[in-house]
Every structure is written in structure tokens, then in C-alpha cells.
Amino acid sequence: MKVIKFFFLTIIVFTLGIFDVLGQGPPAPAPPPPPPGLPIDEDIFIGIIIALLFGIYVIYSFRLKTKTPT
Template sequence: MQNKYIFASILISFVGLAAMAQESGRFPSPPTPSNGPGPPGLPIDGGIVILFVIALIFGVYKTYGLVAKKTS
């Protein structure tokens, strides 16, 4: 019974994917970008390295805490 539900979910997903992949003539193509003002001077990835290091340290801290709690 569960296999039927899994098969139906996959089938519906593929049908939806195929419907979205087809190009329709009803919708116009997106407009071409104009040569307006440039992007602002602030970089998006300014602190991404610091954020990654903090997340890595936090992950090691939490993992160490779980292992220490499990062994004691």
C-alpha cells in the first residue's frame, strides 16, 4: 500500500516538472536588462568567512557536548 503512495508522489512530481519545463507561447520573454545605475557598493559576501568559522566552531562545540554527555 505504501509503495502505491510513493509511486503516485513520484509520478505527480515528474508530471509537474514536465509541465514547468515546457515553454509556453502565452507568456512573453523576460525583458532585457537596461544599462541603469549599477549595484550598490556593499558586497553581499563581506562576512561569510567569519560566519562559516563561527558555525564550524559551534558545530564542534555541540558535537563534543553530545559525545561527552553520551559517554558519562
Template sequence: MVKKITFLLVIIFTVPALGFSQAIPTPAGPPPPPGLPIDNLLGILFLISLGIIYGSKKILKDSSS
């Protein structure tokens, strides 16, 4: 009885694994187009991140007193 259960478990776990192993991977997508809008906004994004860091430091400093 134990041999039958072991054999069934091996079959149950092996068959789906064989099916998934034969799946074809999806092809790679095309490269992004040049000149995305984020290229022109890097300076603004940098300033915004500095402002967020400065503001959070100021809030934490004021809240501790």
C-alpha cells in the first residue's frame, strides 16, 4: 500500500513538472524609445528628492523636541 501511494505521489509531482519544463519563454520586448520624457526631468526629480529628504529631516528634528 505504501509503495502505491509513493508511486502515485511521484507521478502526481513529476507530470506537471515535465509540462512546465517544456514551456517556451516569452520573447524579449523591444527596447525603449530614445528620448523618454524622464531624460529631461532628471534635474527636477533630483531637486524634489532633495526637498523630500530635507523636509523629512526637519520634521523629525522638530518633533523630537
């Protein structure tokens, strides 16, 4: 008698699980992609000035190293 109750209960649990999976609706659509990042042409002149100053620094430090005898 216990085997029949266990078998019947197992069938009911699996059936309810199948109905739960089949009863779900279609998945939600994917969200839209995020907006693009910051524009590149904003503050370009500041970037150019910083690059020029860094280039002058590197050239100046290289010349100081080559002028000193070792």
C-alpha cells in the first residue's frame, strides 16, 4: 500500500512540475542596447595640448640624459 501511495504522489509532483514549466509565457524581449559613449570630439584641444606638453617633456628628458657623460 505504501508503494502505491509513493508512486501516485511521485506522478502528481512530476505532472505539476511539467504544467508549471508549460504554463509560463514567452520570455521577455531583450532590452535595447545602451546608448553610445561620450563623443570623441569633446575637449580634443585639451588632449592635443597635453600630448604636446608630454612630448616636449620626453624629448627634453631624453636630451638631458644623452648630454651627461657616463
